[in-house]
Amino acid sequence: MTNKEKSAEMVSKFVHVLRCSICNMPMEVMDLKSLVCLNEHTFDLAKQGYINLLTRSVNSHYDKELFKARKSVIKESDLFSLLHEKILEIIKEYLEDSMSEIMFFDAGCGEGSHLQKIIDNAENLAVTGIGLDISKDGIKMAASNYKESIWLVGDLANSPLADQSCHVILNILSPANYKEFQRILVSDGIVLKIVPRSHYLKELREALFNNTDKKSYKNDKTVALFNNHFHLLDVINLKYTKKLTQTALIHLVQMSPLAWNTSKRDMNRIINQGISAVTVDLDILIGINKKTKGDRY
Ligand SMILES: C[S@@+](CC[C@H](N)C(=O)[O-])C[C@H]1O[C@@H](n2cnc3c(N)ncnc32)[C@H](O)[C@@H]1O
Ligand SMILES: [Zn+2]
Incomplete structure (x- = not known):
């Protein structure tokens, strides 16, 4: 069986979402090849096993090099391990014990390593991952590396997920569409937004923007907007410092949108500056969901 057919089998099991x-x-799913709707709109599975459900073409700032760097940092260094552990802890704390199959949707998943690392650690929980990103490069990489989840190219503002289909919506350092998140989330599900x-x-930041006012930023507006759409149960601050190898540091500089407006010379300066x-x-x-609040708390 080809990778594409294996993915098609996986997708058919969860096609209702x-x-x-x-x-x-x-x-x-038709002939282990395509997804077809009742009106016969057809989306083919790619050979890596992902499905492109975008209805328009999109240019993304995020390219293969950036996603490769993100993968090395997220998967191979332990920079985000504490974040992954915390997310899993929250899921265990807030989701009903009775939930047998948890649909775990990562909206703006990039190359998929965060989602996959969390699922890999989920042990006793039956978790099915669905990663969606508008970048085909990101999703292609996710589908090539991680075979156990469903990978979709799509726009989170017009998400190809059914109403009330997901128990957890994860949104890490990505744009959000809260109307869509409200529609997709099951009534007793949770949304985790990482800002x-x-x-x-x-x-x-200090090395790049020394002596400029770009040095820090606030997230009050993001929190207020989130609060307008969902009942905010808690805000957990996760703050720690990690030592990085020189290779991980290079990847960290390359993976960050901070580097978009930075010249090669400045990038090298940062790398050689000896940030450890x-x-x-x-x-x-x-x-x-706000409607659920009364029932639970
Ligand atoms: C900073 S990256 C974060 C990616 C991933 N969550 C991570 O932390 O590695 C932001 C991501 O949001 C995606 N994105 C931006 N607009 C989107 C949209 N409308 N629908 C889906 N994904 C989007 C980008 O393609 C990019 O992969
Ligand atoms: Zn259709």
Whole structure:
């Protein structure tokens, strides 16, 4: 059986959580090759096993090199291990014990390593991962590396997921569409939005933007917007400093949108400056549907 056929089997098992991104109708898998909706809109599986459900072409700032660097840092260094552990802890704490199969949706998953690392550590939980990103390069890499999840190229503002289909929505350092998240989330599900705080990667920021006002930023507006759409159960600040190898540091500089406006010379200067440790400073916003709040709390 080819990778594509294996993915098609996996997708057919969970096809009820998907919907057509053109007409919103339910879909089914045909001949282990394509997803077809009731109105016969057809989306083929790629040979890596992902499905492109975008209805328009999109240019992304995020390219293969950036995703390769993200993969090395997220998968091979332990810079984000504490984040992965915390997310799993939150899922165990907030989801009902009775949930047998947890649909875990990563909206804006990039190359998929965060989702996969969390699932790999989930041990006793039956978790099915669905990663969606608007970047084909990111999803192609995810599908090539991680065979156990469903990978979709799509727009989170017009998500190819059915109403009330997911128990956990994860949104790490990516844009959000809260109307869509409200629609997709089951009534007792949770949304976890991960946003940077002012000391996030501060060592890189200081090296790049020394003496400018770009040095720090606030996330109050992000928190307020989240709070408008979901009942905010908690905000957990995760702040720690990790030592990095020179190779991991290079990848960290390459993976960050901070580097977009930075010349090669400045990148090299940062790398040679001898930064040996970097700070991770993130808020995890935990939300539930407002309608559900009364029933639970
Ligand atoms: C900073 S990256 C974070 C990726 C991943 N969560 C991680 O932490 O490695 C932001 C991601 O959001 C994706 N993105 C931006 N707009 C999107 C949209 N409308 N729908 C889906 N993904 C989107 C980008 O393609 C990119 O992969
Ligand atoms: Zn359709």
